[in-house]
Amino acid sequence: MTQKEIEKQNFILWYSLYATEKEIEIARTRNREILDRLLKEYAQEVDKVNRTRHLYERIVQSKGKKTQGFDATLKINCFSR
Numbered sequence: 001m002t003q004k005e006i007e008k009q010n011f012i013l014w015y016s017l018y019a020t021e022k023e024i025e026i027a028r029t030r031n032r033e034i035l036d037r038l039l040k041e042y043a044q045e046v047d048k049v050n051r052t053r054h055l056y057e058r059i060v061q062s063k064g065k066k067t068q069g070f071d072a073t074l075k076i077n078c079f080s081r
Helices: 002-019 023-032 032-041 045-066
Strands: none
Touching: 002 032, 002 045, 023 032, 032 045
8 A cells, every 4th residue: 555545545534534623613713724635635535535524324224213112022921730
């Protein structure tokens, strides 16, 4: 894996999955030029990750909302005869 490929992978994972809004804002103020360059360079990949993540979250959340839990207890009365 080349240095460029490692940079790409690290940036996409950080920006799309791990960075908080606060961390991104700090990066914008301290390293605006670098952040802008990376966003421009990897915009399509970041977008793919974001769309996939949102789709996954919608699927997981929709399943969670549709299923309801309940407690079923089976009682068996046994009488000795």
